[in-house]
Amino acid sequence: MHTDTERCVRAVQSKDARFDGWFFTAVLTTRIYCRPSCPVVPPKVENMTFYPSAAACQQAGFRACKRCRPDTSPGSPEWNARADSVARAMRLIRDGVVDREGVSGLAARLGYSARQIERQLRAELGAGPLALARAQRAQTARILIETTALPIADVAFAAGFASVRTFNDTVREVFALAPTDLRARAARGIARQAPGSIALRLPYRAPLNPDNLFGHLAATAVPGVEEWRGGAYRRTLSLPYGHGIVELTPGPDHIGCLLSLTDLRDLTIAISRCRWMLDLDADPVAVDDRLRADPLLAPLVDKAPGRRVPRTVDAAEFAVRAVLGQQVSTAAARTHAARLVTAHGEPVEDPAGGLTHLFPTPDALAGLDPESLALPRSRRATLTTLVAALADGSLALGIDTDWDRARAQLLELPGFGPWTVEVIAMRALGDPDAFLPSDLGVRRSARSLGLPSSPAALTASAAAWRPWRAYAVQYLWATDDHPINHLPA
Template sequence: MELDFERCYRAVDSRDQRFDGWFYTGVTSTGIYCRPSCPAITPKRDNVCFFPSAAAAQRAGLRACRRCHPDATPGSPDWDLRADLVGRAMRLIGDGVVDRDGVPGLARRLGYTERHLTRVLTEQVGAGPLALARAQRAQTARILVEKTGLTVAEVAFAAGFGSVRQFNDTFRAVYGLAPTGLRARLRAPAATAAPGAIAVRLAFRRPLPAAVLLGFLAARAVPGVEAATADAYHRALRLPYGPGAVTLTPHDDHVGAAFRLADLRDLAPAVARCRALFDLDADPAAVDATLGADPAFAAAVAAAPGVRVPGAVDGFELAVRAVVGQQISVAAARRVLARLCAATRPVTDSTVGTDPTTDSADPTATDTEARTELVPFPGPAELLELPDAAFAMPAARRGTLRALAAADDDGTIDLAPGADRAALVERLGALPGIGPWTTGYIAMRALADPDVLLGTDLGVRHGADRLGLPTAGAGLAGHAARWRPWRSYATVRLWLCTTDPTNGRTDRR
């Protein structure tokens, strides 16, 4: 990945936050690397070099700046835009695949040899998969050191390190001091929290219209799994090592994420999935510049800049939602999904959260009695075990859900963040009852494809009609060519143009 020195240096000199996460600034005279917006004095040109990833800077022997925390920047939006090997690998590494399955497991999922994968990542990102995973483990460890009272050994294994010695060596190399030294420098010790509870700040590129995002999720919240209030979103999570829950609270400069995890090894994938859900790695300036150049969108972009494409915390869950939502209203889909979830085996682990919107009026009620337990959305194996009566839908659609669950369960389809988008669309389309609208919706939200136009969606057509755009498939598709590569964002904006977000059977979103 080539970085233009002059452009990067201008961004550093102006402390432009828009470039945080796009690249990292290495200062050879001090041996540190920073985010472009670091408030420190701009280094001299002769002492500066630029890196496409934090792992690349660490590979060059630089340590992270303790002032700007470059490891806490938003991710590069390039990984969402790209559907090639590098983009897929970066999303899977972010989801913790290397920590769980090693580089061989990552290479198998991508369909390439370890040698080829390492060579391509090193060429384009500046570091191989092991170094990239190491950088992520170091960031997870720093969060645990700062935010919890765990011992060094507990932090080491929770962050994915194989030994305490490896953890200490990596931490010193990345941050320039031992874990105990960092904890000693904190102004206040980490607050004592319940086991598995941890709070994280999720960075993003401004602007972020939180009300729009929360409204979208609230309209689709499945009772018992998730809940949205005026200022926060709560949901249960199905994670690699066990259940969990999160509360996401948007603020002006970050999204607060309060996690409760059965296993702290799930912290990195939980963070990655919540970032995907809120589309926090997006580059709103680039998206709005393209869409705002179209007179049809100019007023909408000016009124609500930075609109995101809500993603998903679980690809299979999103696929089930898409199938259930075919040709029925959002409200009806919520009822069907709630019934499906209620029919599966309940999770009683104490780390799973509760629905804050169901407080009991009885002041003597216990917390368990006062609130509805939030349970993770069922996985494919659980769905396959349900009796026909639990589905509450026509036999054909029930068959589609069973086929989808069986395909995910046996590995025929891959709904992980780094799945091959083209291959997945083809394999999904081969399942009974799944057509172009469903595959496009899944690609847009589960795989973060930024360039999906759901031209046959009636909500999209209603929005296009309100903006004076052609509504016929060919006419709309032709006009939408100017929105590339951000047609997914245009699709969301067209949905937002509809006057009634629950417009009966025409709303399949």
């Protein structure tokens, strides 16, 4: 979008928050870059230039605005709506892969050379993978500086910097303030933090309807791993350097996020996974406008706009849970999953609630005795085959997975039909166009709206909703009075 100057200027002059994260405005006279909705008086048009990423702004010598804090704007919705190599690379960079594995590790995951990935990212985002990762480290550092009392040197290494000197230089360059000055400006906020926790706000593009988002997560919560407590969704997180517990609270203009981590190096990836799970980088206006064009679907969209797709923090975990939930009630699926967690999950301590375990990894489930499962024999075979494929790496599920390839691999496994494959594509892999025409709730809702209810006819009718059919499923499900569609009391 940054190449459409006229459209960008209109967004800046109207302070349209919907475009925050889509592009960044750099002011040539002040050498400051802002988000489109910055509250200051818009600069003259001839003094504006536009960039596709904060990293590109920083590479061009601009520093972040202290008023609108463009580094904290929602991410571009493009990277979750596309399946090409650039979008997959951006999802991996947000997940901290460059910090942990380097550019070569990023390229290996995508099946390209490091030079090809560098060229593709520069062409589309104006910055290479190292610059994009550096911008992300700077934002992580700012969160730690402003929300914790950690010594500055510890902040540097926790944010992923190789040295304190590099950390200091980067913070000064990006924010035009030394780390100690950033902390002094936020001293009151540090005093309010609970010991051992990090509190922050997760921004999103309005509107956001929390009912189906948090309702779904709470209604399907696996005891010991997830819970709804005190108006917040809580769950355990398995992370590269340790584990954590997150508490997410819906708010009118942000999601409150309270993180407890065993290793602060996991902060960036924990934030990324929480944003992914809650679909916070979506563009609800674009989605709803497309769905509203169908006169039969429009009343549902107008009644409660801004529905998101509830996702997961771990694709392999969700695939296991999808198999456990085949042809049984939500309560039965939770019971089966809770038994696996108790028997094979890693115990954790949760002084603030009732969480007890991490969800077991495929490796932990690889030695599972099928006879110990209170499941039909065919579903036992489905589960053990899935776990074996995940454990030996022949099936890879994650935010960087090619959606079509994953579908083909899953359909080759015994017991995997279109419903299971599509629900994994929708909630674990993040395909915004995944569709469940055979789902009982979808068919019942379609019939009540006057849409065709047979899977083939409904699929043909739903072609007009592309590429947002996964969001249409949320609106169709919402017509049913099921706990997944309501915030718990």
